[in-house]
Amino acid sequence: MATILKDDRFSRTGISEAEWKVRVDLAAFYRLSALYGWDDFIYTHISARVPGPDHHFLINPFGLMFDEITASSLVKVDLDGNVIGESDYGINYAGYVIHSAIHGARDDAHYIAHFHSADGMAVSAHAEGLLPLNQRALALIPRLSYHNYEGVALNLDERERLVADLGDTKVMLLRNHGTLALGSSPGEAWSGIYQLESACIAQVRSLSVGRDNVLIAPEEAQAEVKRQMSRERQPVEGRRTHYDLVWEAALRKASRQAAGYDA
Numbered sequence: 001m002a003t004i005l006k007d008d009r010f011s012r013t014g015i016s017e018a019e020w021k022v023r024v025d026l027a028a029f030y031r032l033s034a035l036y037g038w039d040d041f042i043y044t045h046i047s048a049r050v051p052g053p054d055h056h057f058l059i060n061p062f063g064l065m066f067d068e069i070t071a072s073s074l075v076k077v078d079l080d081g082n083v084i085g086e087s088d089y090g091i092n093y094a095g096y097v098i099h100s101a102i103h104g105a106r107d108d109a110h111y112i113a114h115f116h117s118a119d120g121m122a123v124s125a126h127a128e129g130l131l132p133l134n135q136r137a138l139a140l141i142p143r144l145s146y147h148n149y150e151g152v153a154l155n156l157d158e159r160e161r162l163v164a165d166l167g168d169t170k171v172m173l174l175r176n177h178g179t180l181a182l183g184s185s186p187g188e189a190w191s192g193i194y195q196l197e198s199a200c201i202a203q204v205r206s207l208s209v210g211r212d213n214v215l216i217a218p219e220e221a222q223a224e225v226k227r228q229m230s231r232e233r234q235p236v237e238g239r240r241t242h243y244d245l246v247w248e249a250a251l252r253k254a255s256r257q258a259a260g261y262d263a
Helices: 017-035 093-105 118-124 135-143 158-166 186-207 219-230 242-257
Strands: 045-049 057-059 075-077 111-115 144-147 171-174 178-183
Touching: 017 045, 017 057, 017 111, 017 186, 017 242, 045 093, 057 093, 093 111, 093 158, 111 186, 118 171, 118 178, 118 186, 135 144, 135 186, 135 219, 144 158, 171 186, 178 186, 186 242
Parallel strands: 144 171
Antiparallel strands: 045 057, 045 111, 057 075, 111 178, 171 178
16 A cells, blocks of 8 residues: 655645645646556656746655655745755756756646656667557657657756757657656646557567567558547537546546545
């Protein structure tokens, strides 16, 4: 069972209701990612923008594992990397570099997930990138971007190139590094990283039989999926969106299997 932190170091004091909701969603995102095996000990990161004009965002305290994260333990930082409020933990600087770049450049980047999963790293290092081997990959490929590896993300000047490579996409493979997805809601970001990680897993398994023995989807089918995915889904007033349904289901799973994230 996941650890529930009930330490006096973590407090809800002074946190608005709007920020608390974001904290609970982000903590659930961490717990769910651990359940799916996308955590990397105390490394990698998921962040969320704090509501309000200050451009602050929340990220994991460096030293806690994903299945230990709670809403109150998340660290709030500004775009310059300064910790806002009190915390016994700092943050991972590489995580700050990546997440501050995107939060600072993209108004729609309310949630950002970046992982070092084994299969995500494997596909990020594949010369051909994500291949059109299955329906999930076909849906992602037209809206997938790539960023070349420059070493551990410790150099602030990499942020400009990362944002340029990301463009207006919401899913990315960081070459020789891992996966990334963003969204304007937790459901959109979760859906993006789930689809990308799942496509990477499927590709690694498919290529285990050798590159010459896999079936690439027909070009006509690839084009048709691209057309299908490009059709805008207009939200219907009063009805939950696809991403709303995704996140509601994800939260139910987190509550069943990783209770305590909302502490």
